[in-house]
Amino acid sequence: MxxxxxxxxxxxxxxxxxxxxxxxxxxxxxxxxxxxxxxxxxxxxxxxxxxxxxxxxxxxxxxxxxxxxxxxxxxxxxxxxxxxxxxxxxxxxxxxxxxxxxxxxxxxxxxxxxxxxxxxxxxxxxxxxxxxxxxxxxxxxxxxxxxxxxxxxxxxxxxxxxxxxxxxxxxxxxxxxxxxxxxxxxxxxxxxxxxxxxxxxxxxxxxxxxxxxxxxxxxxxxxxxxxxxxxxxxxxxxxxxxxxxxxxxxxxxxxxxxxxxxxxxxxxxxxxxxxxxxxxxxxxxxxxxxxxxxxxxxxxxxxxDNLATIISLPLAPNDALISLGTSTTVLIITKNYAPSSQYHLFKHPTMPDHYMGMICYCNGSLAREKVRDEVNEKFNVEDKKSWDKFNEILDKSTDFNNKLGIYFPLGEIVPNAAAQIKRSVLNSKNEIVDVELGDKNWQPEDDVSSIVESQTLSCRLRTGPMLSKSGDSSASSSASPQPEGDGTDLHKVYQDLVKKFGDLYTDGKKQTFESLTARPNRCYYVGGASNNGSIIRKMGSILAPVNGNYKVDIPNACALGGAYKASWSYECEAKKEWIGYDQYINRLFEVSDEMNSFEVKDKWLEYANGVGMLAKMESELKH
Known part of the structure; x- marks a missing residue:
């Protein structure tokens, strides 16, 4: 039978x-x-x-x-x-x-x-x-x-x-x-x-x-x-x-x-x-x-469809889902209604007092591929599409070296800017100085770490205002959760940033102590480039989520989100009570078993200069 x-x-x-x-x-x-x-x-x-x-x-x-x-x-x-x-x-x-x-x-x-x-x-x-x-x-x-x-x-x-x-x-x-x-x-x-x-x-x-x-x-x-x-x-x-x-x-x-x-x-x-x-x-x-x-x-x-995607995974408040495709999309679960003209906020489809933030970047994989191609050309790599040399260089860039570039081969949505490339260094006087590719301060291999760093720091700058007041993250009850035993004096970090760079603005809005010191709870990486361990490890070290980084595959995410929504709704109706959606999914979806977690070195503090540099560099972009 x-x-x-x-x-x-x-x-x-x-x-x-x-x-x-x-x-x-x-x-x-x-x-x-x-x-x-x-x-x-x-x-x-x-x-x-x-x-x-x-x-x-x-x-x-x-x-x-x-x-x-x-x-x-x-x-x-x-x-x-x-x-x-x-x-x-x-x-x-x-x-x-x-x-x-x-x-x-x-x-x-x-x-x-x-x-x-x-x-x-x-x-x-x-x-x-x-x-x-x-x-x-x-x-x-x-x-x-x-x-x-x-x-x-x-x-x-x-x-x-x-x-x-x-x-x-x-x-x-x-x-x-x-x-x-x-x-x-x-x-x-x-x-x-x-x-x-x-x-x-x-x-x-x-x-x-x-x-x-x-x-x-x-x-x-x-x-x-x-x-x-x-x-x-x-x-x-x-x-x-x-x-x-x-x-x-x-x-x-x-x-x-x-x-x-x-x-x-x-x-x-x-x-x-x-x-x-x-x-x-x-x-x-x-x-x-x-x-x-x-x-x-x-x-x-x-x-x-984007709303269904976030309910296909056990995303809790302050979690971030980062989709690394031709473009880059960042989805955030937050209790904080912090709107901006540079991203989107929606009500969460199953958690009434929460929102979904969505940031859509035009320049994702295409920009990284251009850097890869230039590096392969310099080092005479036979397979022009190979990521091996790019990854080798990226893995060696363990600390921020006060160099940062902005890479927009296409006009960008976030921030709203024309197609352009901008490379800068932070000198000993804390001055941001523009440089050209090929001079003594900048070789093609410098673009490797710089492009991943700048793309990640942009996510960090823009998710901060959404995360900063999401006080009920599973990571912590504070407004700005930190890893246990971290001991970092956040106020000193913020004061040092302001002393070096002055007040920082992103998309026309002033960054605050809370927004600049907020961390995500967990980060999940999906999409084509999430298969590149070197890229997501670098991103994970800069974003430094409190409760870990996860590489996930969610085929049929939108349809699955719909099915999960139906089963959750059915159980709530059967019990005649509201079951917290994140609790419902976590009960059936053990993160440690179902997801591929990966370890990174926490470089959150070391990239504070990068945060300041990017905010200032963006303010001078051509529109």
Whole structure:
């Protein structure tokens, strides 16, 4: 008799990941074990897309990147059909959650609710839902067609003020800008006929429920519309998005048109669902009849892809997840709402009093590879792509030598700066002096340690303000946890820094004692360059987390995060009490057993000069 991985478990959970190029569904059991993954590439089922999207370059929408909404419906049926052919026991599924590409939006028609409630299991989703949408396509996160709207949002509100309110400055892809484009200059008549607006995450949840459901709070933070601290939509931002702003649209402040526009957009968006474990409801009868789902299967709120990533690992407050790919992304778990126009803050999807900070650097692996190539050329390394010489040099650079470079072969996001390379040394008078590659103070091999150091110190400078007040880290109850028995006089460290360099600013904000002396609890390294032990050891020694460095592999992280969210929610509902998510995951996910920890020499104090140098060097970059 043939056995399957689904035979033993009584209860199964599904985690969805609707990304740019595919829909993936992962199956887990009650112990969070991943049993099987199913997926479909969008290009294989829709000939109109390339890598899941359509690029538009007409006069109005130059730079638009969109995805067909019907394609996502077809993908849902396609994957479920594959699972059905595989003999998957749908009747064992008790909970579903998942993640979707962030910022994208779906526009429902006035007949959508009726269409969703009357789905016929004998027909496909897409064939029945042609009348359910006013716009047949959804903007993708790669969209760059909202330059006019970006300028308008920041001209009226200001980049820093917008970040203070919504967690981020204006970005092309953010939902509020996309809505303004539709409401004011791209088919406003269709916007007016729109009954509801979903994020991609709440769209998928709505289809599974058979009714339009609320936007989830953590994902709502990626809209440039939601006031994160007040936990409600900001009326001035709504006025901009709706095209009824006094300064931009010539509408009387608090007049009839102004109020009507804001209230109408509020109605279209619907309420935001606070962070909760409570289910949205039972799965729609369409899926029960067509595929054999248990009618009691619960649908839990879906969230954004980056947000799902952080719940795929046992991340505690003050932990940092560092993704080292072509670009570098740093995700921080924090209790401290310390917004900046240079990074993003979102509500945490399973810990209501916490946030996820996200820093996105454009120059990651590409910049390091350029340094590697120059070193290999100098030393006549036969394999031009080999990292051996780079790593040999890096491993010998045990201490900071008062040399630091900034390497931006591409224009950088954080800090916002043009493409450039800047090399500097700190002389005996504590003066920062610029130098050129090839002179007596700087050879190509100096770039090896310098590029890793500067990239890491940038993370250290920018995570500090987020970490500094996260007082309940598992590492310590203090605002700035230190290794046990460290004995470092932090005030002296801070005073020495200020004496050498003066007040330090990062992205226009003054660094404080707390931000400059904060350390992460744990650091987790993922992505391609995390396989280079020399690089992550150097990074670990500079960041010096209190409770260790870990190299991790998290394939299918977004889908896993969704499945974990479903199982956590299900257990909370069963016990009728809130179970701390970090406690729930840690109970099933022993860090010491599941992760590859690695030892480093703590160089946190030795890199204090580097912190000061980088802050000052960044202040002089070309923009």
């Amino acid at each position: 043939t056995t399957t991985p689904f035979d033993a478990p009584d209860k199964l959970f599904l985690g969805f990941d609707l990304s740019t190029q595919q829909l993936k569904i992962i199956v887990t059991d009650e112990n969070l074990a991943a049993l099987k993954t199913y997926n479909v590439e969008f290009d294989s089922i829709n000939s109109s897309v390339q890598k899941g999207v359509i690029a538009i370059n007409d006069e109005i929408s130059k730079g638009a990147i969109i995805s067909p909404v019907y394609m996502w419906l077809d993908a849902l049926d396609h994957v479920f059909e594959d699972m059905k052919k595989d003999g998957f026991p749908f009747n064992k599924v008790v909970g579903i959650s998942g993640s979707c590409q962030q910022h994208g939006s779906v526009y429902w028609s006035r007949t959508a609710e009726k269409v969703l409630s009357e789905l016929d299991a004998e027909s496909s989703l897409s064939s029945q839902m042609r009348s359910a949408f006013t716009f047949k396509h959804a903007p993708n996160w790669q969209d760059h067609s909202t330059g006019k709207e970006l300028e308008e949002f920041e001209r009226v509100i200001g980049a820093d003020a917008l970040a203070d309110i919504s967690g981020s400055r204006a970005h092309y892809r953010f939902t509020g800008l996309q809505i303004r484009k539709l409401s004011t200059r791209f088919k406003p008549e269709k916007y007016n006929r729109t009954a509801r607006i979903s994020l991609v995450s709440s769209f998928v949840a709505s289809v599974l429920l058979g009714r339009i459901t609320s936007i989830e709070e953590a994902d709502a933070c990626g809209m440039n519309l939601y006031d994160i601290e007040k936990r409600e939509f900001n009326e001035e931002l709504l006025a901009i998005a709706a095209g009824v702003h006094p300064e931009l649209d010539g509408v009387e402040q608090d007049g009839e048109i102004y109020r009507a526009g804001i209230n109408e957009l509020k109605r279209k968006l619907g309420p935001v669902k606070p962070i909760t474990y409570e289910s949205e409801g039972d799965i729609a009868s369409y899926f029960v009849t067509r595929y054999g789902f248990n009618p009691d299967c619960k649908i839990y709120s879906f969230t954004g």
